[in-house]
Amino acid sequence: MNIFLRSLSPPEQVGLLFILVFGLLALVSLSAFVMSLRDRNEDDSRTERARELKGLLKTSWGMVTVFWIGWALGETIATVLFGLVAFFALREFITLSPTRQGDHRSLVLAFFVVLPVQFALVITRHFDLVTVFIPVYVFLAIPVVSALANDPQRFLERTAKLQWGIMVCVYGMSHVPALLLLKFPAYRGKDAFLVFFLVFVVQSCMIVQHLVGRKLRRLPSAPNVSQSFNWTSWLIAVIVASLIGGLLAGLTPFMPGQAVAMALIACVSGSLGHLVMKALKRDRGITNWGAQGRSVTGASGLLDRVDALCFAAPVFFHSVRWYFGL
Numbered sequence: 001m002n003i004f005l006r007s008l009s010p011p012e013q014v015g016l017l018f019i020l021v022f023g024l025l026a027l028v029s030l031s032a033f034v035m036s037l038r039d040r041n042e043d044d045s046r047t048e049r050a051r052e053l054k055g056l057l058k059t060s061w062g063m064v065t066v067f068w069i070g071w072a073l074g075e076t077i078a079t080v081l082f083g084l085v086a087f088f089a090l091r092e093f094i095t096l097s098p099t100r101q102g103d104h105r106s107l108v109l110a111f112f113v114v115l116p117v118q119f120a121l122v123i124t125r126h127f128d129l130v131t132v133f134i135p136v137y138v139f140l141a142i143p144v145v146s147a148l149a150n151d152p153q154r155f156l157e158r159t160a161k162l163q164w165g166i167m168v169c170v171y172g173m174s175h176v177p178a179l180l181l182l183k184f185p186a187y188r189g190k191d192a193f194l195v196f197f198l199v200f201v202v203q204s205c206m207i208v209q210h211l212v213g214r215k216l217r218r219l220p221s222a223p224n225v226s227q228s229f230n231w232t233s234w235l236i237a238v239i240v241a242s243l244i245g246g247l248l249a250g251l252t253p254f255m256p257g258q259a260v261a262m263a264l265i266a267c268v269s270g271s272l273g274h275l276v277m278k279a280l281k282r283d284r285g286i287t288n289w290g291a292q293g294r295s296v297t298g299a300s301g302l303l304d305r306v307d308a309l310c311f312a313a314p315v316f317f318h319s320v321r322w323y324f325g326l
Contacts, residue, residue, distance in 0.1 A: 028207065029057050057207070058305065076123055078192070079177040083119040085306060090115065090169035092303040094162070096284045102151025103158055106142050110166055114138050118174045122181070130178055131318075134171040139163055168277075169303065172310030175317040182317075182326050184253035193251040194320075197259075198266055201245045202312045205267040206274065209237030225279045234271060241267045253324075266316040273311020277303070 090111065099107065114134065121130045143159045179194040212233040221230045245263020249256040281304075320326070 025057070025061060029061075032057055075177070075180045075191070078180070078195070079119055079123050082173055082177045083115065085302070086119070086170050086173040087111065087115060089173065089303045089306055089310070090165055093165040093169055096280070096286065100151055100153065100158065102146060102149035102153075103162070105149055106146045106159075106162055109142065109145055110162060110170075114166060115170050118170055119177075122174055122178050125181055127181055130174065130181070134166060138166060142166070168307070168310050172313055173306070175313035176309065178317055179313075179320075182320060182324075184324070184326070194253075197245065197248055197252050197263075198313060198316050199309065200248065201241050201263040201266055202270040202308050204244050205237045205241035205271055206308055208240045209233050209271060212236050222275070222279075225282055226275060229275055229278075238264065238267045238271065258323075262316065262320060265319050266312045269315040270308035270312030274308040276311070277307040 094107065118130070118133055121133060142163055143155075146155065146159050146162075176195055176198065179198065180191045182191070182194060210228065213228050213230065216230075216233055218230040218232050220227050221234075242260050242264040245266075246256045246260040248263075249259035252259055254262060
């Protein structure tokens, strides 16, 4: 399969992927619809799992659509689209906790300076600054701006919340289009496939983990955080998604073994990152951002759908860069 994929030109690869990916998503969506009809009168836990699967499928459709738009309109448009995703994800994250008057300057800095600068660095290919701008400069600037607001009440909690939100939503998401910066020899015209590879394996891992969890019905490994997470279904999902990554090696600059390893890194970091974000929701007393089709945080439940990608992208990006010396 890899030999066949490598023999195709980029337009032919795009056409084949369009048919396979959208066909697969259509089949899974149809199966989910049939299961939802069957589970309509079942207990609340199965209803909750069906709602979770529906959300995962919506995310998959959205991310794949962003990939095709980015491929058709170019790297700059793709980066802007992911920047908009980061904006709404950060907005949702911030609304999890009430803010004070002293946070307003820091919030303006985060939304209207840090976020656009980070994605502008991606567009202009300032490789090293993309890596250190937020973890170094922004992490020092945010508490200074907050301190100048002269409001010390719960200062550490408020500052840490904003820093954490910027790190996950802006820094993490910016590394998805930053994959377009990685220039491999003899890989011209195919850089967008790295973005596709990352999104596809992470979403495959999340969907497989959910489906296996429905069938196996194991006791949750962290019941106070997630009723659906258990190590058995997690391990099966990581292995399956990693093998899928190996099958997609022909679309990437990786050899099959390297593709499996990189998919494994992305799946582990993404799925465990999703668990971390669930723990955060429980801490804030929020159990379902998409209840009754609405987000209680006011941003369409977006963060709940892209949190795995936010964790996986920087780990995947730096693993690839380190291993291949780029």
